[in-house]
Amino acid sequence: MADTVAPEKRSEIMARIHAKNTKPELIVRRFLFRKGFRFRLFDKRLPGSPDIVLPKYRTVIFVNGCFWHGHDCRLSVQPKSNMQFWQTKIQRNKERDLRNRIRLESLGWRVMVVWECELRTKELREDTLEGLINEIWEI
Ligand SMILES: [Zn+2]
Numbered sequence: 001m002a003d004t005v006a007p008e009k010r011s012e013i014m015a016r017i018h019a020k021n022t023k024p025e026l027i028v029r030r031f032l033f034r035k036g037f038r039f040r041l042f043d044k045r046l047p048g049s050p051d052i053v054l055p056k057y058r059t060v061i062f063v064n065g066c067f068w069h070g071h072d073c074r075l076s077v078q079p080k081s082n083m084q085f086w087q088t089k090i091q092r093n094k095e096r097d098l099r100n101r102i103r104l105e106s107l108g109w110r111v112m113v114v115w116e117c118e119l120r121t122k123e124l125r126e127d128t129l130e131g132l133i134n135e136i137w138e139i
Pocket of ligand 1: 066071072115116117
């Protein structure tokens with residue numbers, strides 16, 4: 001597969017990856033907090049240490065970076081160099097995500113995922129976050 005992302009774009013994507021997706025997580029956390037939700041962060045007692053845990057709703061939320069978690073979108077386009085390396089790494093992440101989801105669900109948790117690309121613009125962000133709380137309320 002050819003690298004279809006321009007070099008400047010590529011470094012922007014890589015920069016975001018190295019920032020550990022702090023921004024998308026903060027966006028989700030701030031929104032939920034403003035809406036009155038209370039939650040725990042990175043609960044290590046649960047499989048995969050979910051980014052956000054809402055005990056009252058028995059719900060966990062992962063805020064996933066598209067590249068690392070292998071989302072099928074344009075943000076997840078892989079670098080041309082070291083392709084095998086990245087593919088293996090990302091495949092492993094995806095398998096781990098799936099295992100964690102299965103374990104969480106078997107413990108009775110609902111698992112939700114917010115993707116980085118779903119928060120990219122103001123419009124997308126509003127839709128995604130409204131959709132998220134509607135889903136949380138839907139028990
Ligand atoms: Zn994505």
